[in-house]
Amino acid sequence: MRNSVRAFAVMALSVPALIGIAGVAEAQDKFKLGMAVGGNTCCEWMKAQGDVARALAEKEGWDYVELSNNNDPATALKNVQIFAQEGVDAIIQFNGQAASNPAISAVAKQANIPIVTYDIADPGMYFVGIDNLGAGIAGGEGLGAIVKEKWNCEPDLVISAEGAGAGIVNEWRTGGMRTGLGNVCPDIAKEKYVSFESQGDAAVGLPAARDLLAAHPDAKKIAVVGLNDGGVLALINAAEQLGRADEVIGWGQDGAFITGDNVNPHLVGSVFYFLEGYAVYAIKDVIKPIAEGNTPALKADAGDPASKVQPCPVTAEQAKSVPDMPERVKQLLAAPAGTTEYELFCPNKG
């Protein structure tokens, strides 16, 4: 029985690979782009990253092969091996489980395939992504402005919704937000900063958020930062359930829950990265030059990236003018080649 489950899993995983192989085999002379999407069920943007890359590759007349990393480091490595076997000309990946990045780099290097990685840097890969620390600071300063105005920079508590699974990205974003808040309100005492593990998921982080609030029963004015909107929302929902939401203000990251009809009134701002549209940057600055024979120099450092994605901090009010993700993708694909979502949608261009 266990074997048949395993066989089923292998079959399920092989199907996209086989389809990919068939696609690659069809046209030998075209430029071939391989894309490994993150494949974490948490986040709809991971799927959208693949959709946008596919559409842009088709516009360029390239062949496009997509695999999913299933949020699993071993799968991510296997996917790059499949790309190498099938002779793609360049790879884009989002690997949320970055432990396998060194091995992936080695495989790509041996096969002489340039590889772009989103958001989590590796010395052997072109870095395309947000300056997470910068995005964190920008968000923290946005929140700081509100904390200063409403509470004269005297909150009872500053809560960080952490997601340890995101590793350094979590530290950059939540740490950056605390730094940004400190830039505006330097006199918040150190012991007022507390954190909980939200796992970056509003529903999963909820019990821990309630426990943290219970452990600080006297805190009324609560400022919340987090590695993403979901984590911040976990705390806001917990505060609503414990009857303490009146004076909670949260500022998130990634903009996942700041658009649409269902924006929680206590989520006062977020930072858009427009994650779904990263392929525009990758193709403009790395892939297209490679396809045209002008392979750019390897820029692997997040501080000096191959292509830098501009963060877009917004208040909830400003976010109302930003369309939701499916609509953004639609408009992005209709815009002239190379146009970024920041240019199209950011209401607050620095």
Added chain:
Amino acid sequence: MSDEALSPVLEAHSISRHFGAVVALADASLTLRPREVVGLVGDNGAGKSTLLKILSGIVTPSGGDIVIDGKPVVLKRAQDAMDAGIETVYQDLALVDTMSAYQNVYLGREELSKHPLARLFNLVDDRRMRERAREVLDMLKVKIPSINVSVKGMSGGQRQCLAIARALLWGRRIVILDEPTAALGVRETGQVLEVIRDLRQHDVSVIIVSHNMQQLMSVADRITVMRLGRSIATRTVKDTEVNEIVGLITGAIPGDSPEARAAEVAA
């Protein structure tokens, strides 16, 4: 001891059972009268267990008739046999270890509460079940630590007695016992045999399969011998002895002619 004047409670006529080309049972007949204990003996493979399974509704016969209280019956499932008043007590499968004695006794036939609201929810009447179970156990002089505790810690004899008591409580008139004392010690065996004897007084007839001839002679009224898928002879215990039965089982003594057997069944 049994009442020979009364008509039989169970008659099995010329029962056969084939499994494909294999004949498990060629021609078996058996008669059980009210308040009678009949022993069923035979070598391994003689067809005893197939006959028992047919009478319990677990195996359907290929041919022959089963008549209970003068009426022909068809036993397709275990439930049919139970409905016809036949209770089969198996060695190991009888009791649920995690349940108490009285719960086991009433399993599958729980007494429902009389209260209309409680009845709506199918609530059981534990008090009544406890009382009745206790009465029946006392009646059969079955000794167990308490009817309220799990049967897990009970001895083989106690468990066997409980299973037999259950048949009585459920108003069964025919109880089939398959090797009831096989795994029991001397004292426990005595206890079980005592309970079997007592069943007579409660209008219950018993078919008992055993390899222990001495034991059968002490508890049974008649013994039916099976050999090679046929019932070859039936003897009244007080008119026979162990040697004759053993001879019939092994074939050293030939079985009765078909006519003689027909006469025996008719009687």
Added chain:
Amino acid sequence: MSLTQATETAPPAVPLTVRFGGWGTGIMLLAVWLLLIAATGLYRPDFLSQQTVLAIAFTMSIVGVLAIGQGLVAISGGFIDLSQPAGMITASLVAVRLSEAGMPLAVVIVGAVLTGMVWGAFNAAIIVFAKLNPVIVTLATNFIGLAALFLVFQLAEVPLNSDIYHFGRASLFGLPAIFWPMLGLVLVVGFLVPRTKYGRRATAVGGNRAAAKARGISLRATRFAIFMAAGGFVGFAAVLFAATAGPFNPGSGNAMQLNIIAGVILAGISLAGGRGNFWMLLLSVGFLSTIPTSLVFFGLSSDTQSIFQGLILVIAVAIDGFRARKGTP
């Protein structure tokens, strides 16, 4: 005891654990729970507050209802239902879609519960007709269900200010509104399982399939009934989940699984089947839901919480094995 005198041979033969019956488990659980509360309260007196009660009661509510379903599967010999996460998220999605369509809360609840029951029937059909082990089947259906859910949606959330949204945030008599249905269901199920014909038969099937079958109890019908009932509880838990969770995704239910199984085992509902008192779920789930809150008051990180949860599961399984050998009813 006087009534049993007639059938008793030697009174001291009844061991202490048996004399306390299933209540020994309850006394032990209550003691451990109170000890935890007392210890945390001593360390941090502000632990003993309404906020703590609310936090724990919220956590208990969803876990408690799911544990009823899990307990029904366990007591009837199905071991465990590993497909609860996928079943719950499916029913939650139905609840969200119905509330988005403006349906009243009652319709939302009925829709979610029916969805859960269909999910249970689907599991039961595979188990019964393919004659497969329930653990493997539910492992596979959970796997398939989550994959299918991911194709259908990435994020769902009940509309702000809908009935169900307010239900998830309301209080009643000082406790979360969602706590009371959980309490009611545990009390009712705990009352009915040992006292009804069907409850007793399902328990017997869990205790000894062959014996139950020999008493004319249909194993297939029992399996279907139990999985559908358990699915109904998963569906109701989905309502509580959707009401409180905020935005959730197909994987949001996975984290609860271990806690639920630990709750069932600690409550003394044997994974081997045939034994258990559902009222004990209030104590075991209450205790388990208090642990993470206590740890936060002790200032321990969430990494330690996972270690504690793992340890408690191991202890619970060990206790379950011990009970099975002792044969306490």
